[in-house]
Amino acid sequence: MKKILLAVTAALAITGCSQNEEFENAGQKAEINFGSIVGNSTRAAIMTTDGFETFTVNGYKTSDKMGDAVSLASFMPNEVVTKTDGAWKHANVFYWPSNYVQFFATSPQQTLSLPSKGYPTFDYTVGGIADQKDLLVANQIDKQKSENAVELKFQHALTQVNFSIKGDTKGFDYKVTNLTISGVDGTGTFKFDGTATVGAWAQDGKAAGTYTATYAEGSEITLINVTDLAATTKFDANPTASLFMLLPQTLKAGAKVAITYTAAPTGKTDVTDLTFTGTKEVALTGAWIAGQKVRYTLTLSSDAKEITITPTVSEWGTSESDTPLTPSN
Structure with a gap:
């Protein structure tokens, strides 16, 4: 199935002094960049390279590698990435922390719910046919500081x-x-x-x-x-x-x-x-x-029944009546 490669070169940055202790080295801050792929190209506008214009990514910090017993700490909440004039743009810039980051993305945007431990979820209701969307989802787990973009491979969820x-x-x-x-x-x-x-x-x-x-x-x-x-x-x-x-x-x-x-x-x-x-x-x-x-x-089925005509001719009777008639002037 055809894959659509999208170069998403958006830089994402944290603001606020409270986040500084998360940097490995304040003089060697590395921006988090994204690359994305839509797998299994399928209205509900069927997603194509030209049609894929926005997604929302959530990033969570963890001290350990991801698993059902791991708690997620908010790090990159609902960051919307949008393609404008051929370029991917967004509001914030984020830098790699010293621990792990878990990424979860959706398009169109969904509201993620976090359990006390383990992976996030979201509820979904299919709309009427005019409102149905090609829902895409992606995740990348256990990512650490890297010069490479975080590759989000989107899959069709429906x-x-x-x-x-x-x-x-x-x-x-x-x-x-x-x-x-x-x-x-x-x-x-x-x-x-x-x-x-x-x-x-x-x-x-x-x-x-x-x-x-x-x-x-x-x-x-x-x-x-x-x-x-x-x-x-x-x-x-x-x-x-x-x-x-x-x-x-x-x-x-x-x-x-x-x-x-x-x-x-x-x-x-x-x-x-x-x-x-x-x-x-x-x-x-x-x-x-x-x-x-x-x-x-x-x-x-046409339920069509051809009209046919079958004629029948009854036999002449064997008896013959004799009725006397007298013509007059």
């Missing part, structure tokens, strides 16, 4: 869920106006762990997340005059409502997708020509993994 459609009847048009995912976890807590994969999620297990993409008239997802029943159309063609950014999870019973669409013979535009109009559902199964794409291909 799962990108995509859809495609195909039709089941040749010579038909299909038009999708709504797609809804429901019965999935929508809130969770992310815990950093200092590894290359950065951390892991714990969900609340309520499976209360419902996410809807609506395609207004003129922007529907369509299949026109189907000739190949194996051919698919990706929803990705609609950049404003084509994919979902959702929490990684093992899908539970009740997870499903509902799709609202119409089907009609090609060229037929009157509502009375529709062979299907409504919503159908199908269960979602399996596991969604952080940083991965999942694609579901939905086969739409």
